[in-house]
Amino acid sequence: MSDVPDALRRNRLDEEASPYLQQHADNPVHWQPWDETALETARELDRPIFLSIGYSSCHWCHVMAEESFSDPNVAETVNEAFVPIKVDREERPDLDSLYITVCQLVRGHAGWPLTVFCTPDGKPFFVGTYFPKDASQRQPGFRQLVQDVADAWADPEQRAESEERAEQWTAAARGELEDVPDAPGELSDGLLTDAADHAVGQADREYGGFGRGQKFPNPARVELLLRASTRGRDEAGTVARETLDAMASGGLYDHVGGGFHRYCTDREWVVPHFEKMLYDQAGLVLAFLAGSQRFDSDRYASVARETLEFLDRDLRHDAGGFFSTLDARSEHDGEQVEGAYYVWTPERVDAAIDDETDADLFAARYGIGKGENFPEGAEPDWTVLTETTSIGDLAASFDLSEVEIEDRLARARKQARHARGDRPAPARDEKVLAGWNGLAIRAFAEAGLVLDDSYADTAVEALDFVRERLWDGDRLTRRWKDGDAAGDGYLEDYAFLARGALATYEATADVRHLDFACSLADALVAEFYDEDAGTLYFTPEGGESLIARPQALEDSSTPSSTGVAVDVLDALAQFRPDSQFGTVARRVAETHAETVDATPLNHAALALATDALATGRYELTVAADSLPTRWRGTLADQYLPLRLLSVRPPTEDGLQAWLDTIGLDSAPPIWAGREARDGEPTVYACRNRACSPPTHDLAEALDWSP
Numbered sequence: 001m002s003d004v005p006d007a008l009r010r011n012r013l014d015e016e017a018s019p020y021l022q023q024h025a026d027n028p029v030h031w032q033p034w035d036e037t038a039l040e041t042a043r044e045l046d047r048p049i050f051l052s053i054g055y056s057s058c059h060w061c062h063v064m065a066e067e068s069f070s071d072p073n074v075a076e077t078v079n080e081a082f083v084p085i086k087v088d089r090e091e092r093p094d095l096d097s098l099y100i101t102v103c104q105l106v107r108g109h110a111g112w113p114l115t116v117f118c119t120p121d122g123k124p125f126f127v128g129t130y131f132p133k134d135a136s137q138r139q140p141g142f143r144q145l146v147q148d149v150a151d152a153w154a155d156p157e158q159r160a161e162s163e164e165r166a167e168q169w170t171a172a173a174r175g176e177l178e179d180v181p182d183a184p185g186e187l188s189d190g191l192l193t194d195a196a197d198h199a200v201g202q203a204d205r206e207y208g209g210f211g212r213g214q215k216f217p218n219p220a221r222v223e224l225l226l227r228a229s230t231r232g233r234d235e236a237g238t239v240a241r242e243t244l245d246a247m248a249s250g251g252l253y254d255h256v257g258g259g260f261h262r263y264c265t266d267r268e269w270v271v272p273h274f275e276k277m278l279y280d281q282a283g284l285v286l287a288f289l290a291g292s293q294r295f296d297s298d299r300y301a302s303v304a305r306e307t308l309e310f311l312d313r314d315l316r317h318d319a320g321g322f323f324s325t326l327d328a329r330s331e332h333d334g335e336q337v338e339g340a341y342y343v344w345t346p347e348r349v350d351a352a353i354d355d356e357t358d359a360d361l362f363a364a365r366y367g368i369g370k371g372e373n374f375p376e377g378a379e380p381d382w383t384v385l386t387e388t389t390s391i392g393d394l395a396a397s398f399d400l401s402e403v404e405i406e407d408r409l410a411r412a413r414k415q416a417r418h419a420r421g422d423r424p425a426p427a428r429d430e431k432v433l434a435g436w437n438g439l440a441i442r443a444f445a446e447a448g449l450v451l452d453d454s455y456a457d458t459a460v461e462a463l464d465f466v467r468e469r470l471w472d473g474d475r476l477t478r479r480w481k482d483g484d485a486a487g488d489g490y491l492e493d494y495a496f497l498a499r500g501a502l503a504t505y506e507a508t509a510d511v512r513h514l515d516f517a518c519s520l521a522d523a524l525v526a527e528f529y530d531e532d533a534g535t536l537y538f539t540p541e542g543g544e545s546l547i548a549r550p551q552a553l554e555d556s557s558t559p560s561s562t563g564v565a566v567d568v569l570d571a572l573a574q575f576r577p578d579s580q581f582g583t584v585a586r587r588v589a590e591t592h593a594e595t596v597d598a599t600p601l602n603h604a605a606l607a608l609a610t611d612a613l614a615t616g617r618y619e620l621t622v623a624a625d626s627l628p629t630r631w632r633g634t635l636a637d638q639y640l641p642l643r644l645l646s647v648r649p650p651t652e653d654g655l656q657a658w659l660d661t662i663g664l665d666s667a668p669p670i671w672a673g674r675e676a677r678d679g680e681p682t683v684y685a686c687r688n689r690a691c692s693p694p695t696h697d698l699a700e701a702l703d704w705s706p
Helices: 019-023 036-045 059-069 072-081 093-107 142-154 156-178 191-202 219-229 234-249 278-295 298-314 346-352 356-365 391-398 402-420 434-450 454-470 491-508 511-528 561-572 581-591 593-598 604-615 629-636 652-662 698-703
Strands: 049-054 083-088 114-118 124-128 329-332 335-338 477-481 484-488 618-623 643-648 682-687
Touching: 019 059, 019 083, 036 049, 036 083, 049 093, 059 072, 059 142, 072 142, 093 114, 093 124, 093 156, 124 156, 142 156, 191 219, 191 234, 191 593, 191 604, 219 234, 219 278, 219 604, 234 278, 234 298, 278 298, 278 434, 298 434, 298 454, 346 356, 346 402, 356 391, 356 402, 391 402, 434 454, 434 477, 434 491, 434 629, 454 477, 454 491, 454 511, 491 511, 491 561, 491 643, 511 561, 511 581, 511 652, 561 581, 561 604, 581 593, 581 604, 593 604, 629 698, 682 698
Parallel strands: 049 083, 618 643
Antiparallel strands: 049 114, 114 124, 329 335, 477 484, 618 682
């Protein structure tokens, strides 16, 4: 190995800030980060790249690391034959998008850990996901796979075949990720209701959610159904409610600590993969807040409130930003075990809850002692909490009122949470991502309007945290951790954070947040919009050159960044009519109109944004120093899916100072001529340039229709 550069003689991940990369810093594999040193080494040595992509709370990533990457014999083969590169998909979603697209095209499915063998210039010729160290009935073993790939690369004929395959797969990935339709389509007024009809057709009417297998949260799809329910699609509302009920009552939800796990492994929503992701919490808070308004549901409001409390308690930096994830695993009997922190037994319940009746109620409510429901657990008597007995049935069985049942259960949950806090806790990934924080900021801001205005204070603190550490006035950096900011911002970072900033302005009436949203939108258009193609790309124009420049049209675990970008650009165009925001939003929506029409459920966020363009937003302009307290309750009770709330100064003199702040010469239509009347707070309700008469009664304005 005398010709091997020093960098490749050791594992370099101890120099990285990513918690996921740090988890692999002690592996005998000589892992390299994705950087120019590693890539140039692969080219100079003419060695293939072994690329492994995952994230810190990924269960099967942990398993593969323990089985294969910690094995000295496996590591020896990897180190001698490859340039091994580890990537945190949360830091580099562009790389993840490229290679997982190849896996989906080739295998028909994909996931993490993502296992890729590439040519020295990064073109993939073998893809897969998790592999056991030794072969099983269903999968080849990784130990043999590594040797086979190394032998094939060393054989000239087989290498040529691999290189040809790499060219074919790269071309297919480029076509999948970069291509746009030859001609734009038309925006359809019926897109939303058609999409809702598709969603109803795919709904699991017995257990809630969609499909008949594993159950994933899909907040954008729920929002689509809720919005359609206001347009004559009553069944869409029913399916939305069934889905919200299933998520709130099953094992996806943490009934003791609040917040949601990643997804459930079964149709019945019982056993989850236990990691908790910031983006899931943010999206589901918005879904439950909307559900609480649409159905006047205190239960949904409570779920949203408890999830926000979880975020504030367990995923928040002291200075205001939000961390990324909690792991699925925690220590149990000296080993890292999935779910150990969250599961219960009758003995654990009795030890945690003081009052015997409270303990019995807790066990009866959540199915403890009724037969264990977690066969994959490390202990045979572990139970995942699910609501198995209704409050009414408990009241009848215990001869107590429903109010007392609720009070006792609340006390029991509090004691259970306190006792659970003494268990070894799951690891926390403490990187702060700009885009994911944007999602959380929007959730807290909306809660400030729906639940309590104190939540908006949390949104402001998080927004200030990100702005101070990741925004330089022109460009956004993706990740901050322990004082270190790194990585180009991607489309999702600009779009999600701009949407969060706009929501914070709506909740606080502070124009500086609107100004920040507009600044982000300016940068978004400059860096990601391709006028010739009529689309937004996921990576910045001046970013790293990869095998393809991806778009992000479909929803995944997060909403489509293109969909969110179109939505926020259209909304901000109401404040900046002189900008490109509105033109870009409409052009991108038209470019992809036929794609969205054909498969709206795969593109739910983009379908929602397209619907806003086709239908028009519901503008509520309030001329007042702040949103009057007496109006907050009225607004909180109303489900207004296309609401754009804009509080402006009551006088023209006050408005001029705002115009100076955001760099406008004259008032945009959403503010122009909409001053306060009679010295009192005044509201104007408008849609498609038709407005209600100015009124001092918000309820009266909300009753108006054009």
